Amino acid sequence: xxxxxxxxxxxxxxxxxxxxxxxxxxxxxxxxxxxxxxxxxxxxxxxxxxxxxxxxxxxxxxxxxxxxxxxxxxxxxxxxxxxxxxxxxxxxxxxxxxxxxxxxxxxxxxxxxxxxxxxxxxxxxxxxxxxxxxxxxxxxxxxxxxxxxxxxxxxxxxxxxxxxxxxxxxxxxxxxxxxxxxxxxxxxxxxxxxxxxxxxxxxxxxxxxxxxxxxxxxxxxxxxxxxxxxxxxxxxxxxxxxxxxxxxxxxxxxxxxxxxxxxxxxxxxxxxxxxxxxxxxxxxxxxxxxxxxxxxxxxxxxxxxxxxxxxxxxxxxxxxxxxxxxxxxxxxxxxxxxxxxxxxxxxxxxxxxxxxxxxxxxxxxxxxxxxxxxxxxxxxxxxxxxxxxxxxxxxxxxxxxxxxxxxxxxxxxxxxxxxxxxxxxxxxxxxxxxxxxxxxxxxxxxxxxxxxxxxxxxxxxxxxxxxxxxxxxxxxxxxxxxxxxxxxxxxxxxxxxxxxxxxxx
Amino acid sequence: xxxxxxxxxxxxxxxxxxxxxxxxxxxxxxxxxxxxxxxxxxxxxxxxxxxxxxxxxxxxxxxxxxxxxxxxxxxxxxxxxxxxxxxxxxxxxxxxxxxxxxxxxxxxxxxxxxxxxxxxxxxxxxxxxxxxxxxxxxxxxxxxxxxxxxxxxxxxxxxxxxxxxxxxxxxxxxxxxxxxxxxxxxxxxxxxxxxxxxxxxxxxxxxxxxxxxxxxxxxxxxxxxxxxxxxxxxxxxxxxxxxxxxxxxxxxxxxxxxxxxxxxxxxxxxxxxxxxxxxxxxxxxxxxxxxxxxxxxxxxxxxxxxxxxxxxxxxxxxxxxxxxxxxxxxxxxxxxxxxxxxxxxxxxxxxxxxxxxxxxxxxxxxxxxxxxxxxxxxxxxxxxx
Numbered sequence: 001x002x003x004x005x006x007x008x009x010x011x012x013x014x015x016x017x018x019x020x021x022x023x024x025x026x027x028x029x030x031x032x033x034x035x036x037x038x039x040x041x042x043x044x045x046x047x048x049x050x051x052x053x054x055x056x057x058x059x060x061x062x063x064x065x066x067x068x069x070x071x072x073x074x075x076x077x078x079x080x081x082x083x084x085x086x087x088x089x090x091x092x093x094x095x096x097x098x099x100x101x102x103x104x105x106x107x108x109x110x111x112x113x114x115x116x117x118x119x120x121x122x123x124x125x126x127x128x129x130x131x132x133x134x135x136x137x138x139x140x141x142x143x144x145x146x147x148x149x150x151x152x153x154x155x156x157x158x159x160x161x162x163x164x165x166x167x168x169x170x171x172x173x174x175x176x177x178x179x180x181x182x183x184x185x186x187x188x189x190x191x192x193x194x195x196x197x198x199x200x201x202x203x204x205x206x207x208x209x210x211x212x213x214x215x216x217x218x219x220x221x222x223x224x225x226x227x228x229x230x231x232x233x234x235x236x237x238x239x240x241x242x243x244x245x246x247x248x249x250x251x252x253x254x255x256x257x258x259x260x261x262x263x264x265x266x267x268x269x270x271x272x273x274x275x276x277x278x279x280x281x282x283x284x285x286x287x288x289x290x291x292x293x294x295x296x297x298x299x300x301x302x303x304x305x306x307x308x309x310x311x312x313x314x315x316x317x318x319x320x321x322x323x324x325x326x327x328x329x330x331x332x333x334x335x336x337x338x339x340x341x342x343x344x345x346x347x348x349x350x351x352x353x354x355x356x357x358x359x360x361x362x363x364x365x366x367x368x369x370x371x372x373x374x375x376x377x378x379x380x381x382x383x384x385x386x387x388x389x390x391x392x393x394x395x396x397x398x399x400x401x402x403x404x405x406x407x408x409x410x411x412x413x414x415x416x417x418x419x420x421x422x423x424x425x426x427x428x429x430x431x432x433x434x435x436x437x438x439x440x441x442x443x444x445x446x447x448x449x450x451x452x453x454x455x456x457x458x459x460x461x462x463x464x465x466x467x468x469x470x471x472x473x474x475x476x477x478x479x480x481x482x483x484x485x486x487x488x489x490x491x492x493x494x495x496x497x498x499x500x501x502x503x504x505x
Numbered sequence: 506x507x508x509x510x511x512x513x514x515x516x517x518x519x520x521x522x523x524x525x526x527x528x529x530x531x532x533x534x535x536x537x538x539x540x541x542x543x544x545x546x547x548x549x550x551x552x553x554x555x556x557x558x559x560x561x562x563x564x565x566x567x568x569x570x571x572x573x574x575x576x577x578x579x580x581x582x583x584x585x586x587x588x589x590x591x592x593x594x595x596x597x598x599x600x601x602x603x604x605x606x607x608x609x610x611x612x613x614x615x616x617x618x619x620x621x622x623x624x625x626x627x628x629x630x631x632x633x634x635x636x637x638x639x640x641x642x643x644x645x646x647x648x649x650x651x652x653x654x655x656x657x658x659x660x661x662x663x664x665x666x667x668x669x670x671x672x673x674x675x676x677x678x679x680x681x682x683x684x685x686x687x688x689x690x691x692x693x694x695x696x697x698x699x700x701x702x703x704x705x706x707x708x709x710x711x712x713x714x715x716x717x718x719x720x721x722x723x724x725x726x727x728x729x730x731x732x733x734x735x736x737x738x739x740x741x742x743x744x745x746x747x748x749x750x751x752x753x754x755x756x757x758x759x760x761x762x763x764x765x766x767x768x769x770x771x772x773x774x775x776x777x778x779x780x781x782x783x784x785x786x787x788x789x790x791x792x793x794x795x796x797x798x799x800x801x802x803x804x805x806x807x808x809x810x811x812x813x814x815x816x817x818x819x820x821x822x823x824x825x826x827x828x829x830x831x832x833x834x835x836x837x838x839x840x841x842x843x844x845x846x847x848x849x850x851x852x853x854x855x856x857x858x859x860x861x862x863x864x865x866x867x868x869x870x871x872x873x874x875x876x877x878x879x880x881x882x883x884x885x886x887x888x889x890x
Contacts (some may be wrong), residue, residue, distance in 0.1 A: 307706070331708035345706045348699035350766050353862070360707040363691050369688040439785055 005068030007032045007196045008165055009052075015048055017402075025062070026222045028052045028215055030165065030196040034189060036198045037211035040240055041459070045220040046200050050167050053198075054086035055079030066165075077106075085158030091150050093142045100138035101126035103157045128156040132186050147294075148179030155186060166196040168188065170363060172206060175295045177497060180311060184210055202458070204233050204388040205279045216240055237490045251437075251444040251466035256365035261316075262452040263304075263421055268313035270296065270303045273476035276313050281421070281452050286443060287457040287481075288467030288491050290377065296476035297456045298340055299425045304454070305337040306330040331360055334420035338410045340428060340456070346410040349399040353391055354380035356398050359415045383412030404435025411442065422446060460489050475500050506759030508826060509772040516779050523741050523786045530789045535662050539785045544674035545732045547777035551681045552725025552754040553719040554773045558685070560698045560871045561612065561619040563719060564749050565626035566726035568634065569604060571745035573597040573730025577650065578643035585643060590650055598727040604630060606721020609716035628747070635742035645734060654736035656736040677725060682770045694718065698765025707768040737863025745886065751784040752813070755780050758822055783818060787811050 008030040015023040023045045030036050030387065036358055040046050051057045055073035063070050066082055073079040078085075093102050100121045107217070125138035134152040142150060151171055168187075172180040187197060187210060197435030207214060214226040216239040223239050243499050258284045267276035273296055281287045293486045302308050304315075316324040319332055324330035327337070335488055339345035345393060346358055353475065357380040358365075365375045380394040387408040390399060398409055428436045443466060447453055457463050464487065471481045472495040479495045530536070543787075549566050556563045574597075579585050581593030597735040604626065611622045637643075645651055657665025658672065685691040692716045696704040705711045734740060753763075760775025761768030793802040806814075 002631060194557050279847055305706075328708040328710060337706065344700070345702045346768070349697050349705050350699045351696065355692065355696075359692075359709070360702070362692060369690060371689060434880045498524060 004032075005065070006030060006065065006167070007034075007066070009065040010049070010053065010486065011063055013049060013052060013059045013064075013067075015052060017043075022220050023052075023059070024221045026217065026220070028198075030198060032164075032196055033191050034212045034288075035191055035195045035199055035210055037207040037214045037218065038198055039202075039207065039214055040223075041218035041321070042218040044240075046217055047169065047219075049217070050086060050169060050198065050200065050443075053060045053079065053165075054084060055166060056086070059243065062474050080161055080163075082168070083162060083164035085161060085163035085165070086167045087151070087154045087169065087171060087173075089173060091154055092146075093150055094139070095143035095155060098139045098141050099136065099145075099153055099156075102142055102153055103138075103160050105127060106156075111269070123394065128159050129153075131159060131189075132156050133182065133423060146179070148172040148176065148182065151175065151183060151423075152186070155190075162442050164194065165196045165198070167200070169200045170202065170340065171199070171202065172203065178223070180206070195314045197399070199331055202460075204236065207231075207236070208233070255336045257452060258285075262318060263298045263322075264316040265304075266316075268300075268303065268315060270299050270310040270476070271311055272296075272299060273307050277475055277478045278313075279471060279481055281454060281476060282468075283452055284450045286445050286447050287466045287468055288463040288468055288470040289454065289473060290458075290460070290463045291473035291496050293458065295473040295496070297473050298425055298478070301337060301454065301456055302426050304421075305335060305423060307337075309392075317465070333421070336360075336414035336417070336419050336421070338407070338414065338425065340429070342406055342410050347406060348397050349386070351396050352395060352397055353384060353389070353401075353409055353412075354394040357383055357394070357416060361417050364432040370501035379416050380412070383416055383475055384408075386415065387412050387442065402435075404439075406434040407439065409436070411439070415446075419446070419451050421452045423454045426458065427455060428459065428462060460492065463492065464489065472496055507628045509769060509775055509830075512534075512758060512760070512772065512779060512822070516775055516782060519782055519786060523782070523789055527789045530786070531635050532558050533666075535785070535789065537666065537668060538783060541668045541670050541736070542781040542785070543839035544777045545668040545729055545736065546554075546670070546748075546751055546755060546781055547674050547774055548670075548677050549722070549726045549729040549748070550755040551715055551770060552722040552748065552776045553752045554681075554756045554759075554761055554770070555721045556683070556695060557753070557761045558694050558698045558765060558768050559715050559718050559761060559825070560701065560720065560763075561715065562623065562753070562763065563605075563608075563621065563722045564623040565608060565630055566628045566722055566752060566865040567743075568630035568721050569601050569726040570730040570733055570748055571742065572604075573601050573636045573727045574734030574737070574740040574744055575637050575643060575742075577646050577731065577734050578648075579637050581648055582643060582645050582648040583648065590648070594731055597730065598666070598724070601723045601727030601730065602720060605719045605726075606716070608723070609719030611717045613712040618693060631742060631746075634740075634744075638741055639749075640742070642739045644739040646738065646753070650731075650735045652735075652736055652888070654732055670736075671683060673728060673732065677728070677837075678770060678774060685770055690714065690717075695766055700765070700766075710754055741812070743834050751780060752777075754819055758819060771844065773832070779818070780815065783815055784811065787814060 006029050008028070010028040011024065012411050013023050013026045013028075014021070026045065026049055028036075028038070028049065032402070038046050038050070048057065052059045055076040055078050056072065062074070065071065071081070076086075083444075097105070100118070103125050117139050122138045123473070129136065129138060132152040132155050134149055136145065136149065142153065143228055145153065155166070171183060175183065181242070184206075184369070187199070189195060199207070199211060201328065208228075208231060211231075211359070212228055214228075214231050214236060216223045217228070217235065217239060225233060252374065257313065261280050262283045262285070263281040265277060265279050265281075267278050268319060269276045277300060279287075287298070303310050304324075306326045306329050309325045310323065317335065322335075324335070330337075335460075343349060348359065351359075354376055358376040361379075362371065362376065365372050377394060385389060386395060389401075389405050389408040391405060398406060401409065427443070428439055431439070443453055443455070447468075455463075455466060457466075464484070467484055469481050469483050470487060470492060472479045472492055474496055475498065482491065482495075508841065520530070521829050539664035549570065553563050553566055555581065576597040577590070577593040580588045580596060608622050608626050612619050653669050655668070656667070659666040659885060693704065693709050694706070696709060697711055701711060730745070733744060737744060755776035756768060756773050757763065757776070758770065758779050759772030759774070760853045761776075787806045787808060787810065790806050794802055794804060796802050
């Protein structure tokens with residue numbers, strides 16, 4: 001082999017955010033015609049590293065070299081000019097424009113007022129679509145495409161810019177099995193054309209099938225590299241987690257849930273779902289919900305919380321009829337939700353910890369509408385002490401807290417109100433390892449107190465480590481509820497992706 | 506609170522400078538008049554502040570002010586129907602509230618955009634005024650209402666030191682301060698402006714609270730409408746045009762954000778005062794100088810510059826505010842990064858100590874993970890802003 005410098009070399013990349021160091025001296029190398037899988041738990045720093053490579057953020061320290069030459073990316077445009085294309089997990093397409101317009105968006109012309117060369121665009125778009133194997137006319141509006149087809153448009157967009165490095169962030173998270181296969185074929189083709197691909201994924205089978213090399217990150221640091229030949233499932237997990245998962249990380253589960261039903265869900269129809277969902281959750285149980293992104297777990301939780309009221313079916317909460325039409329009614333019955341997107345749905349970011357903690361409950365300890373700030377302060381202080389929230393005090397604005405501490409504020413606001421059912425949607429997403437372990441401990445303690453926890457999680461280790469039983473969803477249906485004893489990741493994954501092999505328990 | 510301090514200082518400096526250039530600025534007649542102007546603007550600026558703090562906007566209040574006056578003139582002017590003011594004023598205020606309520610319901614229950622609903626309301630209400638006045642003017646002459654704006658308490662040399670609109674303004678300030686800053690309702694207003702979804706997910710009846718703010722906005726516009734009717738004395742469709750923009754400007758100068766969630770009653774009061782003092786100052790400001798022929802002359806601001814100056818002040822205020830915010834944010838990130846690094850170093854040291862004690866880690870093993878980092882008790886990290 002000739003001694004050519006690698007296509008991409010990132011060395012000593014460090015990035016700080018308020019309250020956390022997202023990256024500590026991370027290095028990454030990518031060669032021409034190579035598929036590099038980047039792996040790590042949520043919050044390991046993969047996305048931040050890729051945002052830096054894509055020019056969306058700038059590193060505080062460290063250098064990026066392309067073909068051995070140091071480069072600095074002021075912005076996304078500069079990164080694109082160096083042939084770097086980032087395909088986000090949530091696709092960045094304008095649904096109101098057609099395929100060709102999306103492919104050439106931002107690369108149209110020299111002057112803003114020149115007429116759009118539509119004919120030329122359509123011609124070039126057709127060629128690009130043929131390269132990625134998408135058989136739709138370039139004039140099709142993007143809103144008519146499936147998730148998999150949109151992914152192809154994203155790739156075509158990258159190719160239109162003559163990208164030499166394509167970063168894909170969890171590209172299969174919303175694809176069907178068939179679409180994923182198609183994507184893999186395209187990736188292999190691109191590799192043969194000499195394009196370097198950074199592939200971020202949590203799905204072990206994909207990575208083992210596709211990657212030439214695997215780089216593992218943990219807690220914002222570089223942990224190690226594995227060649228394809230030496231990589232195994234266990235080795236990767238060991239590098240990613242760095243410890244025996246069943247040990248110190250997850251707390252002892254409360255012996256067992258009672259057999260006393262807390263919530264009985266009978267044929268409840270979630271808006272947007274074709275069929276009803278039925279299950280039962282017991283007092284003191286942690287019921288995990290596994291499934292792919294888009295499998296309908298979050299929607300089910302929102303229906304249980306009254307955000308999108310059920311279209312049919314019945315529910316019983318502690319043997320009393322329960323059919324919340326809005327969150328107010330759910331909260332009145334002691335059913336609380338810590339939402340998936342806590343910045344959007346969980347917190348009023350410009351408000352203080354105290355104000356966020358008291359928000360759902362403040363009316364109950366006000367007298368004639370007059371705010372009772374003394375009680376508010378006492379409650380908030382009790383909650384940050386109980387959850388060990390790291391803050392200067394209850395008067396700190398929530399926007400300045402780290403993700404883990406923000407999640408603790410969300411939890412604190414509900415814990416102050418004696419929950420019956422606590423719905424936790426991705427409770428530890430984007431949270432550092434330390435805070436994660438603490439949240440797990442609190443969950444176990446709450447369950448031991450007889451609170452029922454419904455936990456939606458895409459983190460398989462978390463589902464296996466915390467749940468008493470695991471409900472698996474696929475395409476808006478509940479595929480089965482499996483007791484944790486003897487349950488394997490494999491078995492959940494099979495059900496999650498639409499495979500058979502387990503009966504509803 | 507910072508924005509209020511800044512604007513308060515600016516207001517004070519402006520007053521001192523105006524007094525220095527022209528002592529008449531603080532003379533009885535000018536200061537009473539300025540206070541009256543501040544009061545009439547402040548009353549409805551506070552009301553529209555409720556809407557702005559929830560993240561909405563109300564463009565219809567200028568028209569509501571005009572309509573209130575037109576209805577009062579139509580019902581109670583001796584030259585029109587000649588009914589008692591005890592009929593005219595309550596009917597006018599009731600209609601103002603109803604209009605606010607309808608717009609609020611359209612916005613919250615049909616999910617329409619506040620800008621568009623209140624833009625429609627603004628034009629429609631204006632048109633109603635014009636129709637009632639039949640395109641002309643309704644005079645209030647002979648009505649006892651005319652004594653209201655110019656009258657007041659504490660008579661000195663025939664001038665009332667405490668004009669009734671100022672009394673009304675103080676009343677509105679008191680109630681609004683209580684409601685916005687000391688009640689659960691006020692907390693909900695801020696929460697909705699800060700994050701509507703999170704407020705909904707916390708069980709707040711977002712729609713009801715939001716709709717009620719349009720009621721408050723229209724109600725204060727009605728009260729201001731009574732004052733303006735009394736002050737102007739004859740109502741045409743021209744009264745109140747663009748007043749909503751003055752109210753929005755006053756709120757923004759006083760620290761409200763049009764994104765919602767920010768602003769105080771005190772800030773809106775100061776913002777209203779700044780707007781009116783600038784207005785008045787353009788007339789009052791003068792520089793005495795002696796020209797080349799040794800003739801003493803007075804230089805005055807060109808009244809045509811009024812909008813240039815007001816527009817400039819608004820832009821300068823928001824630019825300064827944004828600059829301060831950006832500098833603070835940058836400083837905070839830097840401090841937080843340093844803090845996090847120090848904590849990490851402490852944790853790593855602790856972990857290394859532990860590893861050294863146990864001596865279990867081989868050289869090829871990955872670095873020891875930190876499972877549960879020691880947490881500093883809150884309040885010990887004193888090196889951040």
